[in-house]
Each structure stands twice: as structure tokens, then as C-alpha cells.
Amino acid sequence: MPISEETFFLDPRFEGTLQSQIQQLVAEGILSGRFQPGEKLPSSRKLANHLGVSRITVTLAYNELIADDYLTSAGRSGYYVSHSAPPPPEIPQNRSNDTVDWARAIGQSYSNVRQVDKPSGxxxxxxxxxxxxADPTLFDQQNWRLCALQALGKKDFTSLTGDFADRDDPQLVEFIARHTLPRRGILARPEEILITVGAQNALWITAQLLLGQRRKAVFENPCYPGLREVLGQTRCHLSPVDVDEKGLDPEKLPSDLDVLFATPSHQCPTTATMPIERRRALLEKARADDFLIVEDDYEFEMSFLTTASPALKSLDEDGRVIYVGSFSKSLFPGLRLGYLVGSETFIREARGLRATILRHLPGHIQRTAAYFLSRGHYDxxxxxxxxxxxxxxxxxxxxxxxxxxxxxxxxxxxxxxxxxxxxxxxxxxxxxxxxxxxxxxxxxxxxxxxxxxxxxxxxxxxxxxxxxxxxxxxxxxxxxxxxx
Missing domain, CATH: 3.90.1150.10 (Aspartate Aminotransferase, domain 1)
Structure with a gap:
């Protein structure tokens, strides 16, 4: 890959000639590992014009670097980093002097959270x-590629390049409303659906909107580790409730909670399924004690033994359940595509919060997913x-x-x-x-x-x-x- 002339800057405080400063810039780039063997240097003309110096100055600097075996010349082809140039040191020296007390400067730490390790290899x-x-032997990469290519076409130029502000791809939202949600017994209008960056983002948005220092959140124990960290960021009062072989027991819930986060269809990580009787009891308790329920309905597509139980949201008659869904488990986790379903008032606020941090998901990803889903590849x-x-x-x-x-x-x-x-x-x-x-x-x-x-x-x-x-x-x- 050619090295751009725009990576070079002269320092007016440098004590020495322009030629020696150019030599030092190139040598430092090689010794730091930024310039790799075989990469092409800018031509003497381009670098001279960029730095505002004479071309002969750059040429002389390059010749000195050739003599020191930092560079090699290939006739009219140009100058390249030599394959026998001095290698970068194993421990590159840090030229900056970081004197900031970051322990004091950082208001809240996020680096020490407990997460499930996902080895890169x-x-x-x-x-x-x-x-x-994702299992590469199962994923339909060919049709996903074809859908991605179509989403790059002229017909979809607006969805690819446009700024939708706080809106989502209408084709993707329509598929979720007409096909995905009815399979869980849920009927929702487009105004009640928000696309998110996976379920994690959906949970974060929900927690930020519904919780604060004076509110109490109840969550299952054990639970999805990312949820626990999300709730901690709100500085609300946290109350874990142990689950049993039937999932969360409504009778164990405190009476003063504001929001319950639960996985009734597939408890994480115990995989317990909450019976219909408990689900109805949970909704009755939510009505009596006036609290909201956030339902994370992950992995419902993976029902090959029996039909998955209806979503808690499908039994909700009061609008107390906020539903979180995701395509990350059924398609592939790197897609980071999820969705929130709730009352129009809640989704309006969630859309506004999302707009302050990422506006909307990339249009090309949304349209590609819409094609893959609507053409039957997903099923x-x-x-x-x-x-x-x-x-x-x-x-x-x-x-x-x-x-x-x-x-x-x-x-x-x-x-x-x-x-x-x-x-x-x-x-x-x-x-x-x-x-x-x-x-x-x-x-x-x-x-x-x-x-x-x-x-x-x-x-x-x-x-x-x-x-x-x-x-x-x-x-x-x-x-x-x-x-x-």
C-alpha cells in the first residue's frame, strides 16, 4: 500500500536542516512500524509540493536513506521501504508524557465489568x-452476499447513502411487524417498533428511559451479564431475584419495584421456560403493583422440540410489557441487529434517545437484512x-x-x-x-x-x-x- 505524502509534517522547532528532518520523519516511520517493508514512498515531487520544499531536498534525503538501507530505489518506479531496513524495536518507546490522573478524571469505570469470554480464535x-x-457450515453466505449486492444498487441509493435522522428502513420494519412479531403472538404498528444495535442496545435504551437514582429495577439471578452492567449505569436501586426450574417466580418479587427485566421464554442462562400460569400471574402482579416489564425474547426461533410458548408481550393487555427481539442469534452475532416493541409514546422517546448517540443503524445493513428476510432466505x-x-x-x-x-x-x-x-x-x-x-x-x-x-x-x-x-x-x- 503506498504511503500518503499527507502523513508527513515538518516541525518548525526542529534544529537541523530540512533534509535531515525529512530523513528523520521517514526513519521514525519505519522504526515505529508504521511504514512496512515493500511499501511505496511518495514521489519526490509530491512530497516536495506537500511540504513546501525544493524537490532536490527530498531527493537528497531519500538518497541518504538508501545509503543507510532504510529505502530502496526501483528506477522510475519510485522509492520503497527496504526489506532489510532496521526492524522496529519489540517494545516501541512512548514519546508522550501522559501526566493525566485518569483515575480522578474518569467519572465512571466501564473496563472492569464481568463478561463472558469470547475467544477470538x-x-x-x-x-x-x-x-x-455463527456456524459457517450453516449460514447462507451466498444469498446474504446477493442481498448485500442488491442493496448497493442504484434503486437503493437513498437507503445506502441517506441520513434518515431518527427513522428506520421501512421495508425492515414492515417485515418485523407483519411476519416476525405475529409468530410470537404480537401485533404492532410501525410506530411501535424501533431498530436497535442488537438486544444489548435495546436494553440500554430501555434502562436509560425507565430508570434513575430513585427507582428500583429487579432482574433475574443468574442473568445475562450485559444486562446487569447496563442497569448499574443508571445508578438505580438493584434487586436480584433468584430463579428456579420454572424461571422467575412472581411471588418472590418485591412490591416496590418500578421495572422488571426478565427472559420468560428462555431464561438466561439456565434455559428455563416460564409456564403460562406464571406469566399470567406476573402480568396480574404488574397491574396490581403498577410496574413495567422488559421482556428479552432471545432465541425463540430455535424451537425444534416443541412450539415456543407465546411471548409475554402477546398476553399483555395493558401495554406494560416492552419487548426486546434480535436477529443476532438466528443470523449472525456480528450483524448487531435488534428491535424494541412498545407503546407509541415509549418508542417515540426511545427513538429520540437513540438519535442522540447513533441516529440510526447503517442503511445498507438494514436494507440487506430486509431483502434476506423478505425473500425467504431467513426462514x-x-x-x-x-x-x-x-x-x-x-x-x-x-x-x-x-x-x-x-x-x-x-x-x-x-x-x-x-x-x-x-x-x-x-x-x-x-x-x-x-x-x-x-x-x-x-x-x-x-x-x-x-x-x-x-x-x-x-x-x-x-x-x-x-x-x-x-x-x-x-x-x-x-x-x-x-x-x-
Missing amino acids: WGGFPYPFVYGQ ALVRRIRLALHERREVMDRAIRTQGLEIAGAAQFGGSSYWMATPPGVNIDEKVEALRKRGVLIEPGMPFFEDAEDGRGYFRLAYSSIPASRINDGIRILAEELRS
Whole structure:
């Protein structure tokens, strides 16, 4: 890649000739690693015009760098960084003197949050029991590419390049309203739908609008770690409530809460499904105690054993339920495409808040997704994923029982993971690294709990990204480590 002349600037405080300063600029770029061997330098004419110096000055500087083996000349082709130039030091020296007391300057820290580790090279492990990653053998990359190419066409120029302020792609919103939501028993108008950057962004917007220092939020324990951190940012009063084998029990809720965050269809991470009786009791309690419910309905498409239960939002007659949906689990997590469904008044405020931080999602992403969904590719993909997950679940279920491992939770409708319990006295945190060395990736339970110590006896075992043929060996190694 050619190096632009615009990366060079002369320092009027430099004590020396222009030629020596140009030499130093090039040498520093090479020694810092910014200029790589084989990259082309600006021509002497271009660099001279940019710096406002004579061309002979630049030429002389380049010749000195050639003599020192920093550069090489290729006749009329130009000047290039030499492949035998001095390599950058292993530890580049920091020329800045950072004297800022960042501990005092930063008002609130976000870097020490507890999150589920997602190894960047998970695909290179033979037994990746990691949750929520796309399986390249299942995803319909060809049709996604075709939809993306069409969204780049002249017909969609406005959706590709336009600034929609706080609006969303009408084709995507229409598909969600007419096809996605009715499958969950939900009827909504476009004015009641907002596109978000995945479910995480939807939860953040909701928390920012509904919570404050004088309000109380209740959330499930254990729960999605990202939710707990989002709620903490509002500085509201937090009240975790333990779940059981049927999910959240309405009878355990405090009477003075303002907002409840729940995953009734597929509790995260235990995978428990809340029975219809509990859902109706929860809505009655919300009406009696006058609180709102934020329903995270992730992974409902992965129902291959039984039909997924109706969404809590579909039973809501008072408008108390705010619904959070996402395509990140069923399409691919890097898409970061989710949506909020609520009353028109709430969505209007949510749209205004979103506009202050990112206005709207990229138009090309929205239109590509709209094409992929509306042309039937999405439904075909979901069917293919369901079949694969069904097979993998059966293999994993047999392997788990053969090895004598304990299942703490498994979604009744299907899903893509098991919530596992360790043998008595085993700290899963101490086993993670040993398993990784043997090619097995699992997700320890500590990040999901309010008190991390409560999660040391649990872990999540997903089967969405591992071929069925590798599951038996992976479970065998896992069982060996847990017994050792």
C-alpha cells in the first residue's frame, strides 16, 4: 500500500536542516512500524509540493536513506521501504508524557465489568462449546452476499447513502411487524417498533428511559451479564431475584419495584421456560403493583422440540410489557441487529434517545437484512439451523448422560445450550484453562451471577458451533477434567 505524502509534517522547532528532518520523519516511520517493508514512498515531487520544499531536498534525503538501507530505489518506479531496513524495536518507546490522573478524571469505570469470554480464535479449537457464534457450515453466505449486492444498487441509493435522522428502513420494519412479531403472538404498528444495535442496545435504551437514582429495577439471578452492567449505569436501586426450574417466580418479587427485566421464554442462562400460569400471574402482579416489564425474547426461533410458548408481550393487555427481539442469534452475532416493541409514546422517546448517540443503524445493513428476510432466505436458514441443532442436542444429551455429568437446565423447546452443574467440590474456574489446553472451550458460570462465588459450580455448554461428530470426544475430555 503506498504511503500518503499527507502523513508527513515538518516541525518548525526542529534544529537541523530540512533534509535531515525529512530523513528523520521517514526513519521514525519505519522504526515505529508504521511504514512496512515493500511499501511505496511518495514521489519526490509530491512530497516536495506537500511540504513546501525544493524537490532536490527530498531527493537528497531519500538518497541518504538508501545509503543507510532504510529505502530502496526501483528506477522510475519510485522509492520503497527496504526489506532489510532496521526492524522496529519489540517494545516501541512512548514519546508522550501522559501526566493525566485518569483515575480522578474518569467519572465512571466501564473496563472492569464481568463478561463472558469470547475467544477470538474459537473456531480453531476442536471442541468449541461456545454460545452465540455463527456456524459457517450453516449460514447462507451466498444469498446474504446477493442481498448485500442488491442493496448497493442504484434503486437503493437513498437507503445506502441517506441520513434518515431518527427513522428506520421501512421495508425492515414492515417485515418485523407483519411476519416476525405475529409468530410470537404480537401485533404492532410501525410506530411501535424501533431498530436497535442488537438486544444489548435495546436494553440500554430501555434502562436509560425507565430508570434513575430513585427507582428500583429487579432482574433475574443468574442473568445475562450485559444486562446487569447496563442497569448499574443508571445508578438505580438493584434487586436480584433468584430463579428456579420454572424461571422467575412472581411471588418472590418485591412490591416496590418500578421495572422488571426478565427472559420468560428462555431464561438466561439456565434455559428455563416460564409456564403460562406464571406469566399470567406476573402480568396480574404488574397491574396490581403498577410496574413495567422488559421482556428479552432471545432465541425463540430455535424451537425444534416443541412450539415456543407465546411471548409475554402477546398476553399483555395493558401495554406494560416492552419487548426486546434480535436477529443476532438466528443470523449472525456480528450483524448487531435488534428491535424494541412498545407503546407509541415509549418508542417515540426511545427513538429520540437513540438519535442522540447513533441516529440510526447503517442503511445498507438494514436494507440487506430486509431483502434476506423478505425473500425467504431467513426462514430457510432457520429451518436448517433447527435440524442441525436437533441432531447435535441428541448427540450431546447421550454423551452427557453416558459420562455421568449433571444437567442443571435444558430448554424444553430446544435452544442451543445446556446449563451444567459441576460435581461437588469442583470449581469450574480452575478447570477452564486445563480444558482450553486440551482444545475444549466452555463458559464458566461466574459472570452470570450477582455474586460470582455462586457461579463457581456452574457452566454453560453450547452446541451451536461444534459439529455433531466432535461432541462425544469433547464431552469425554470435559468429564475427565471434571473428575481429575
